[in-house]
Amino acid sequence: MTLEIDHVTKRFRSTLALDDLAFEVPRGQIFGFLGANGAGKTTTMRICLGILQADSGEIRWDGKPTADLPRRTWGYLPEERGLYARMPVLDQLVYFASLYGQSADRARDDAQRWLARFRIPEYANRRAEELSKGNQQKVQFIAAILHGPDVLLMDEPFTGLDPVNLALLRAAFVELRDEGRTIVFSTHQMEAAEALCESLAIIDQGRVVAAGTLAELKRTSRARTVRLGLEGETMPAWVGAVPGVVAVRPGAGFVELELTAETEPSAILAAAMARNAQVTRFEVAEPSLEAIFIEMVGRPAGDDATLADDDAALDTEAEGDAPRIIEGAA
Amino acid sequence: MAGRDPLLPNAAIVARREYRDRTRGPLFIASTIILMALALGVALAPIAIRYFDRQTVTRIAVIASDDALALRAIGVADGLLNIPPAGADPATWEKTFLLERATDPDAAEGRLLSGAIGGVMKVERLPTGQIDVQYRTNGPADGVRSQLVGFAAIAIGILDWTATLPADAQLDPFLTPRFEPVSINAPTIGGEPVDQQQLASRAFLGIVFVVLIFITVVIYGMWVATGVAAEKSSRVMELMISAASPRQLLTGKVVGIGLAGLTQYLAIALPALGVLAVQDTIAEFILGPSWASGAPLVGLTPDLLATYGVFFLLGFTLFALIYAAMGAFVSRPEDLQTLSLPLSLLAMVGYLSAIVALGGGGRGFVTILSFVPPFSPFVMLARVMIGQVEPWELALSIGLLVAAILVVAVVATRVYAAGVLLYGQRPGLRAFISAARRA
Numbered sequence: 001m002t003l004e005i006d007h008v009t010k011r012f013r014s015t016l017a018l019d020d021l022a023f024e025v026p027r028g029q030i031f032g033f034l035g036a037n038g039a040g041k042t043t044t045m046r047i048c049l050g051i052l053q054a055d056s057g058e059i060r061w062d063g064k065p066t067a068d069l070p071r072r073t074w075g076y077l078p079e080e081r082g083l084y085a086r087m088p089v090l091d092q093l094v095y096f097a098s099l100y101g102q103s104a105d106r107a108r109d110d111a112q113r114w115l116a117r118f119r120i121p122e123y124a125n126r127r128a129e130e131l132s133k134g135n136q137q138k139v140q141f142i143a144a145i146l147h148g149p150d151v152l153l154m155d156e157p158f159t160g161l162d163p164v165n166l167a168l169l170r171a172a173f174v175e176l177r178d179e180g181r182t183i184v185f186s187t188h189q190m191e192a193a194e195a196l197c198e199s200l201a202i203i204d205q206g207r208v209v210a211a212g213t214l215a216e217l218k219r220t221s222r223a224r225t226v227r228l229g230l231e232g233e234t235m236p237a238w239v240g241a242v243p244g245v246v247a248v249r250p251g252a253g254f255v256e257l258e259l260t261a262e263t264e265p266s267a268i269l270a271a272a273m274a275r276n277a278q279v280t281r282f283e284v285a286e287p288s289l290e291a292i293f294i295e296m297v298g299r300p301a302g303d304d305a306t307l308a309d310d311d312a313a314l315d316t317e318a319e320g321d322a323p324r325i326i327e328g329a330a
Numbered sequence: 331m332a333g334r335d336p337l338l339p340n341a342a343i344v345a346r347r348e349y350r351d352r353t354r355g356p357l358f359i360a361s362t363i364i365l366m367a368l369a370l371g372v373a374l375a376p377i378a379i380r381y382f383d384r385q386t387v388t389r390i391a392v393i394a395s396d397d398a399l400a401l402r403a404i405g406v407a408d409g410l411l412n413i414p415p416a417g418a419d420p421a422t423w424e425k426t427f428l429l430e431r432a433t434d435p436d437a438a439e440g441r442l443l444s445g446a447i448g449g450v451m452k453v454e455r456l457p458t459g460q461i462d463v464q465y466r467t468n469g470p471a472d473g474v475r476s477q478l479v480g481f482a483a484i485a486i487g488i489l490d491w492t493a494t495l496p497a498d499a500q501l502d503p504f505l506t507p508r509f510e511p512v513s514i515n516a517p518t519i520g521g522e523p524v525d526q527q528q529l530a531s532r533a534f535l536g537i538v539f540v541v542l543i544f545i546t547v548v549i550y551g552m553w554v555a556t557g558v559a560a561e562k563s564s565r566v567m568e569l570m571i572s573a574a575s576p577r578q579l580l581t582g583k584v585v586g587i588g589l590a591g592l593t594q595y596l597a598i599a600l601p602a603l604g605v606l607a608v609q610d611t612i613a614e615f616i617l618g619p620s621w622a623s624g625a626p627l628v629g630l631t632p633d634l635l636a637t638y639g640v641f642f643l644l645g646f647t648l649f650a651l652i653y654a655a656m657g658a659f660v661s662r663p664e665d666l667q668t669l670s671l672p673l674s675l676l677a678m679v680g681y682l683s684a685i686v687a688l689g690g691g692g693r694g695f696v697t698i699l700s701f702v703p704p705f706s707p708f709v710m711l712a713r714v715m716i717g718q719v720e721p722w723e724l725a726l727s728i729g730l731l732v733a734a735i736l737v738v739a740v741v742a743t744r745v746y747a748a749g750v751l752l753y754g755q756r757p758g759l760r761a762f763i764s765a766a767r768r769a
Contacts, residue, residue: 049572071335076572082565087351095347099340099573143569 001027001062003048003151003182008057010043010206017043019206020057025184025199030177032193032200033186034293036301040206041186042079045153049074061151072100075149079156079186081140083128089115089139090124093146100147107146114142118168134165141169145176152176154185158192170196188301190290200289202296209296214289222261223291226268229254229281242271246294254281258291335575344574344582345589348557352590362594369602377613387425388448391432391441395454399461402489403453404429407482411475442466451479453486461487529716535630536688536715539638540708542599543645544681547707548674550591550646551653554583555666558657558746567750576747580739584650591646637714637724644731645707648738649677655742658749680708687712701727703734 003025010018018040025031035041046052048059050066059066061073084092090111097107115121118138123131131139137160145152158166173183173196187193193200194214201211210217230236239255240248244263249256257268265284272279293301352358390407394400411427432438432450441447449467456462463483465476561567570579605612656669680699687696687709700710700723710727713719 051571071573074572076569078565078568078572080565080568082561082568084351084561084566085564086355087347095343096569096573098343099570140569 003027003184004058004060005044006058006060008044008047008054008059010040010047010052010054017206018047018054021203021206021208022057023201023208023211025182027182028177028180029198030173030183030185030196032197033184033203034188034190034193034200034289034301035186035203036188036297036299039203041203042155043206044203045076045155045184045186048151048153049076070101072102072147073150075144075147075152077141077144077152077154077157079159081133081137083136083139083143085129086127088125089128089131092128093139093143096143097146100149102147110146111142114146115139117172118142118165134161137161138165138169141172150181152181152183152185154183156187157185158187158189166192190288190293190301194289202293204297210292217289217292218286221287221292221295223287223295224259224261224263224265225285225287225291226257226259226265227251227254227281227283227285228257228268228272229279230272231278231280233277236277238275239268239271242268247290247300256285256288258288258294261295335578337578337581340574340578341581341585344579345586348583348586349590349593352553352587353593358590358594362597365594365598366601369598370605373602373605373609374612377609377616381616387428389428389430389446390449390451391438391447392429393432393435393438393450393452398493399453399455399486399490400431402493403451403463403482403486404431406485406489407451407479410478410482410485439466442468449475449479451482455490461490531630532634532715532717533688535634536712537685539715540681540684540688540712542595543638543642543707543711544677546591546595546642546646547649547677550587551649551673552666552670553591554587554650555653555657555670556663557583557587558654558750559660559663559666562658562660562750563662571747571750576750577743580651580654580743580746583654584647588643588646588650634715638711640728641707641711641731644728644735645704648704648707648731648735649673651735651738651742655745655749658746676704677708680705684708684712688716690716701730703731706731 005021005023005025008018008021009016021040021044033041033044043052044059047054048066050071061069083089087095090108093111094104094107097111098104112121112124115124118141120131120135120138123135123139128136128139137157141154141157144154157169161169170192173185177183185196197214199211199213200217202209212220228239234253235250235255239245239257244260244267245257246260247258249258259265259268269279269282287295290300390411392400392403392407394403408425408427408429411429412425414423429451435450435452438447438450442450445468448469449465452462452464452466454462461483463479463486465479465483467473467476469475561570574582652673653670656673657666660666660669683696683699683705687700696709696713699705700713700719706727710719710724714724
């Protein structure tokens with residue numbers, strides 16, 4: 001039982017949103033769907049849901065094309081969050097679940113259990129507009145899973161969550177996976193993907209540029225990650241200027257550098273020597289997902305793909321800024 | 331995808347949410363109460379008007395050159411001006427004109443100018459024996475009252491002349507003649523002459539019904555449009571569209587809001603209709619039996635009420651579907667104002683044509699419009715109300731309306747499906763059409 005994205009092409013007038021996109025998601029896995037804004041992640045999910053039709057190709061679950069599957073197969077967390085502002089939280093959760101055919105009593109019990117798990121049981125009878133954005137996001141997550149879908153499609157589920165809620169949501173992912181559900185989530189937060197995914201696909205401009213398990217991707221990657229510690233310099237500015245360095249992250253007593261596949265790690269050491277810097281640590285690490293992404297796509301995931309046509313409006317992936325210096329590395 | 335998504339139960343679930351969401355809002359409850367009070371006020375207004383009518387007695391001063399002439403003038407004018415309405419009990423009926431003798435012409439003139447009295451009647455016997463009656467009034471010289479005074483002048487002249495007959499001539503006392511005008515152009519329904527009161531009632535109800543349909547279509551239609559636009563702008567649409575099909579969502583929305591509208595509408599109309607139905611009883615109770623002058627609902631038959639119900643439902647459905655598609659198309663609820671104007675104008679054309687039809691005018695174009703959706707709910711209803719419709723005409727008009735609703739439903743569903751996920755578009759006809767095509 002797999003989710004098959006079988007050579008799907010989707011064009012919005014002059015823009016090719018999905019270009020012969022093909023990959024498979026095995027059942028019962030947490031699958032990372034990685035790509036920059038505009039890469040085609042949301043479009044792919046909308047075709048799964050039947051909101052959009054593919055121009056060619058097909059998406060199948062358990063061998064059946066999406067058009068033959070009941071809606072309750074899917075649980076969808078849209079990237080653009082929205083709830084009925086004036087409707088009490090519990091009422092709307094029951095409402096959404098009942099549209100998927102869930103009985104009201106069961107939905108009410110499950111919703112209360114999830115609200116308690118997400119530490120917001122007191123909001124059950126409050127209007128959605130009274131909740132903070134993070135809490136609204138948790139409510140939307142519950143709305144996506146309450147009817148017990150086989151496949152969860154989560155569009156950027158972790159954006160805007162604080163560390164505590166992030167941990168709650170990750171734990172929920174693992175629990176749902178253990179129940180046998182298949183979870184596909186898009187993100188451009190590589191740490192979250194690295195921590196959760198068993199396998200993943202990286203897409204760029206509507207095409208798969210890499211797919212497989214995390215271990216496979218790391219094994220075949222030619223990307224280099226170097227950890228460099230320097231006496232008296234916690235965030236040396238010059239390292240970013242060394243040819244072949246594509247990203248710099250501050251660490252505890254060191255900086256982590258992502259190098260292009262063509263750059264030898266020794267080049268960094270040589271550059272440090274040339275500046276008479278005191279090297280306290282030098283380590284060539286297993287490439288991070290971030291490094292693999294950059295290797296495959298040519299830029300960090302925070303950078304937007306270049307989709308500028310009006311029709312890109314159909315693909316409502318949010319604007320993201322592109323920090324070249326990424327906070328909080330391992 | 332229709333096979334995968336049968337209309338029920340999701341359309342019903344959506345409709346129930348829409349209905350509750352509308353009817354539980356404080357704005358809905360407040361506006362319903364205010365409108366209910368307003369409708370009751372309007373229904374009671376005729377009684378109030380009659381009540382004040384009863385209070386107003388028009389005074390007319392009579393100035394005469396001698397006592398006998400004054401007495402005669404007052405007697406005759408009183409008889410002619412104060413004719414009790416048909417069916418009134420002469421024992422309890424109160425006169426609306428009070429004729430009183432005045433001796434000072436200047437003072438009378440002053441009171442006329444100040445509006446304290448409605449007229450001054452000067453009666454003089456000229457040296458030739460001819461009676462000269464001058465009627466000075468603050469109303470028009472050719473008004474009904476002036477004409478009645480004209481009759482009175484003739485009568486006074488005749489009476490004065492009979493007074494010159496020998497004293498032993500036996501004459502019966504003068505009786506005011508009865509007079510009833512009958513028009514040969516009176517309207518008929520199916521060849522039968524229509525009761526004048528019933529006709530007036532039907533025309534009155536026709537205006538009420540047409541106004542109600544117009545208000546319903548524009549206000550409740552706009553509810554549908556803003557509801558869809560709000561779902562879209564709050565992005566809850568993204569969740570909805572994955573949980574239910576556009577057809578289910580659109581149907582649920584139109585039905586739910588339609589029912590909420592109907593609820594408000596019945597809450598407003600039923601008490602008012604109740605008051606209208608017993609208006610005569612109330613009038614009789616407050617003003618006495620002579621003031622019960624015909625119930626305004628006398629022309630209301632179950633047939634007319636059913637016709638109204640059918641056109642109300644079909645008219646609302648047609649417009650609500652278009653409003654929903656419109657709501658799906660804008661990114662911000664503010665844009666609805668601009669976009670909804672042409673649609674309101676369409677409803678307005680239907681409304682005004684119906685008013686023309688109720689007045690009996692514009693036969694040719696009124697007949698054509700009574701078959702053409704979206705005007706037919708207004709115009710055909712108006713034609714039915716004044717009774718000039720053949721059964722086949724009614725059937726054809728309803729058939730065309732239903733056909734139009736089916737076509738509009740298909741198009742509206744496509745526009746809705748395409749529009750709900752289309753953000754950042756300027757509302758415009760071209761974008762509208764291309765979106766519908768792509769869906």
